[in-house]
Amino acid sequence: DVVMTQSPLSLPVTLGQPASISCRSSQSLVHSDGNIYLTWFQQRPGQSPRRLIYEVSNRDSGVPDRFSGSGSDTDFTLKISRVEAEDVGVYYCMQGVRWPPTFGGGTKVEIK
Amino acid sequence: VQLVESGGGLVQPGGSLRLSCAASGFSFSSHWVGWVRQAPGKGLEWVAHMNPDGSGEDYVDSVKGRFTISRDNAKNALYLQMSNLRAEDTAVYYCGRDPHFRAIDVWGQGTMVTVSS
Numbered sequence: 724d725v726v727m728t729q730s731p732l733s734l735p736v737t738l739g740q741p742a743s744i745s746c747r748s749s750q751s752l753v754h755s756d757g758n759i760y761l762t763w764f765q766q767r768p769g770q771s772p773r774r775l776i777y778e779v780s781n782r783d784s785g786v787p788d789r790f791s792g793s794g795s796d797t798d799f800t801l802k803i804s805r806v807e808a809e810d811v812g813v814y815y816c817m818q819g820v821r822w823p824p825t826f827g828g829g830t831k832v833e834i835k
Numbered sequence: 836v837q838l839v840e841s842g843g844g845l846v847q848p849g850g851s852l853r854l855s856c857a858a859s860g861f862s863f864s865s866h867w868v869g870w871v872r873q874a875p876g877k878g879l880e881w882v883a884h885m886n887p888d889g890s891g892e893d894y895v896d897s898v899k900g901r902f903t904i905s906r907d908n909a910k911n912a913l914y915l916q917m918s919n920l921r922a923e924d925t926a927v928y929y930c931g932r933d934p935h936f937r938a939i940d941v942w943g944q945g946t947m948v949t950v951s952s
Contacts, residue, residue: 760936771942819937
């Protein structure tokens with residue numbers, strides 16, 4: 724299985740400051756069609772996960788533009804330009820290129 | 836657009852349970868759908884998924900031979916039949932709509948399954 728490794732495990736951030744989460748895969752996530760199927764999810768406390776970004780950098784409808792995704796091949800990053808209180812939660816990356824799809828272990832974003 | 840799971844509960848090791856997921860607000864029969872679980876305090880794990888017409892399915896190794904995913908497009912419903920349950924199957928089970936390469940864009944609220952004697 725493709726192993727997804729996220730860092731850091733925990734990310735205390737001051738309101739209004741930027742945050743960055745790293746996600747690395749054990750294999751290339753480039754599909755034979757040329758696309759990269761790397762997705763970011765947010766899970767707020769007590770809620771179901773919510774998709775934020777798909778195919779590395781495509782932001783979902785309704786997701787604030789302070790969220791951005793980047794990366795290629797095996798190295799990916801989710802950035803929050805200015806953290807707000809509603810951004811508290813756990814963030815997961817997930818690869819969908821190979822079965823089974825696998826998630827990173829999660830990064831908990833909290834306010835300092 | 837909504838997915839609503841039901842059927843969770845407490846079951847003894849070795850027992851069986853059937854989860855259901857009711858879909859509404861979109862063309863259910865046109866989408867891949869799947870189940871993802873989350874053990875208490877842990878991360879997310881894909882369990883199974885199924886193609887739009889129900890002719891194809893995949894499972895994570897840990898549930899192969901014990902879980903069966905199925906769907907009824909006439910009823911806009913997805914199911915997960917779980918048998919020979921183990922303590923490590925204890926989790927919240929979410930159903931999800933898979934628009935493309937497992938990037939779930941609609942999640943249910945989840946249903947809790949507890950396997951314990």
